[in-house]
Amino acid sequence: MAVSKKKIVLIGAGNVGHHLGHRFFEKGMSITQVFSRKITKARKLAKAINAEAINDLSLLQQNADLYIIAVHDDAIASVAAQVASILKDKLVVHTSGSAPSTLLKPFFKNYGCFYPLQTFSINKKVDFDQLPLCIYSPQKRNRTKLHHYASSICPNIFEINDHQKSVLHVAAVFTNNFSNHLFHIAKKITETEGISFDILKPLMLETVLKIQHNHPKDMQTGPAIRGDQKTIERHLKLIENNPDWVQLYKLLSEGIQKI
């Protein structure tokens, strides 16, 4: 299949829509339309990748080869329902890590998932040569097609079924969302005392580098794993004005000791 001649429509111009759009464009693929409910947002992305911007789903072109729904997880079904009658026979995928491909089954004959396992924010460039791109469709012919599209933008393709993907997504939430939240708390703690957050950055980096070649359990350090109870109590005293942090500190310390 000459994928470079294929037409792709992006439904969603948020973090993932933005990065997928740019990557497909850089790789010479044709993104023909970009949808966002906000026309300014659709226009911004569409202009950069030479596509048409629309803010009305009834204006979707019907001659594209792949339709990528990259909207909030909870909006996927309602967007799919709105375009079902015009895209009935088309190949339609969503980019969610947690939602199954079968969310699209009531609406389309050909459906699947196109889930890039990475954290995307519009203003931060992402290296598609490093990230895993998880694809799935219950239909073999569509898995083959998705493989072609995926390999045009990324060398690391994984065929992962719906159950595996949702489990993987839980692991991804622990890996990225929760650790990022902890970094955010650390920033608040340092800044309350007038200390620059930058002082913690080498530690953050080393935390991640260490586990590239070692088991996380073996790399755990700190008062919880050592059982230094007096240190734990001192820490809890220092954050006692924030009951959420106290609760989180206790829960994580117990987890470290139990796992």
Ligand SMILES: NC(=O)c1ccc[n+]([C@@H]2O[C@H](COP(=O)([O-])OP(=O)(O)OC[C@H]3O[C@@H](n4cnc5c(N)ncnc54)[C@H](OP(=O)(O)O)[C@@H]3O)[C@@H](O)[C@H]2O)c1
């Ligand atoms: N960000 C990540 O790191 C990441 C990684 C992998 C997969 N994903 C998945 O990719 C999908 C998009 O995530 P994202 O981070 O790109 O989200 P996002 O930046 O918040 O963008 C999602 C877009 O969904 C649109 N939207 C929300 N409700 C809608 C509705 N009812 N009808 C139509 N459009 C609606 C909004 O567009 P308008 O308001 O402009 O219309 C919004 O810009 C999600 O399924 C997510 O799970 C995200």
